[in-house]
Amino acid sequence: MMKYWITIVCLWTGLLVHTMAGAQEPLRAAYYPTSPFVIETDEGLTGASVWLWDAICKDLSLEYTVEELPLDTLLRAIEAGNKDMFIVPLSITSERNKFIQFTVPFYVASSGILIHSAGNWQKFTAFLRSFFSLAFLQALAALFFVLLFFGFLLWLFERRRNPEHFEGGWRGVWSGVWWSAVTMSTVGYGDKVPKSSGGRIIGLIWMFIAITIISGFTASIASTLTVQNMGWNRKNIQDYKELPIASVNGSATEEWLRAHFFKDIRALPNLDACLQALDAGEVMAVAYDEPALKEIVRLDSASRYQLQESSYNLQLYAFGFSKMVSDTLVERISASLLEITESRDYQVVLSEYDLIQE
Known part of the structure; x- marks a missing residue:
């Protein structure tokens, strides 16, 4: 009789343990939209x-x-144990590894740079703005003053000895200015020629000074055009080290920018806020995960943005879990993840979202 009851108790205990093991609470997952990995639709999440x-x-x-949840809030929720895991792929970093259990990686990516596309008209208007800047107008005014000064000096020497070329009054002064401009530009029409010794000495001095002025003026214009061209042709992330640049708050890219001492980082809640800052002219570029930036360019029918050919900050994407989640469960998920990522179905999904890497 005793053996009978012992058998019943053992069977009941085993059944109870099995039932409790199978009745696992649903995992509390969090996400933030990051196309093409997590996309919100009317039917639910896809990606x-x-x-x-x-x-x-x-x-x-x-x-x-x-x-x-926003990315920074999501990370705090995982650390506090208020969420069990996140669906959005997160880069594995040493800092995050202190409070997150990562699965094996399932995708390798880099950070990229998104800027506004510069059309020919936009470049042309920027070129005109550089010419009509205050500095350029000040240089023109200074040049006219020098022309007037040497033209007036020549007129003082020539007005009596050479009245046929430099007559009296304002017409003669204007003839002197005309001569100084023709001499500076090395055109040499020959319609106005100094004949007095003083006038020729002034002419000789002005020729040497004019060479220096015109060389400096040409160099200034060339420098302006070169700087303007460089502004449209920044390619390396280091070119933005001193410029305002936006990134998602709490992202691996933002951490990388701070670790590399970028001067003006605008950490914003999400990628949409970064794009708004770029459109408003508050930042020069958006730095973020390259797959997400590529998706923006792909969906940009107006061709407003372009992705620069510069990759940096290599990242390994993985799913992450709170430290309170069972190690055994995370290991089982990693094993399943490996099998699925080796399947043909996964390659088809990557191709569908333009994530196949060369």
Whole structure:
């Protein structure tokens, strides 16, 4: 009789343990929209990482609830244990590894630079603005003053000895200015010629001074055009080190910019806010994960943006879990993730979202 009851108790205990093990609470997941990995639609969430996570849940019979959070809030929620995991792919860093359990990586990416596209008309108007700047107008005024000064000096020497070329009154002064301008530009019409010794000495001095002035003026114009051209042809992330640049607050790219001592980083809540700052002229560029920036360019039918050919800050994307989640569960998820990412279906999904890497 005793053996009978012992058998009943053992069977009941085993059944109870099995039931408790199978009755796992749904995972509390969080995300923030990051196309092409997490995309919000009327039907729900879609995207490459959403497909991958749903495939893992189907494989392991997992359930989850999901809530949208800004990236910095999401990280704090994971650290505090208020959320169990995030669906959005997150870069593995040493700092994050202190409070996040990462799965094995499932995608390799870099950070990129997004800027406004510069059309020919935009370049032309910028060119005109550089010519009509205050500094340029001041240089023109100074040049006219020098022309007037030497023209007047010549007129003083020539007005009596050479009245046929430099007559009296304002007409003679204007003839002197005309002569100084023709001499400076080395055109040499020969219609106005100094004949007095004093006038020729003034002419000789003005010729040497004019060479220096015209050389400096030409160099200034060339410098302005070169700087303007460089402004449209920044390619390396280091070219933006002293300029205002936007990135998503809490992102790996923002951490990289701060670690490399960029001077003016605008950390904004999300990528949409970064684009708004770029459109408003508050920043010169947006620095963020390259796949997300490529998706913006792909969907940009108005061709407002362009992605510069500069990659930096290599990143490994993975799913992350709170330290309070079972290590065993994270290991099972990693094993399932490996199998799925090696499948043909996953390659098709990557191709669908233009994530196939060369």
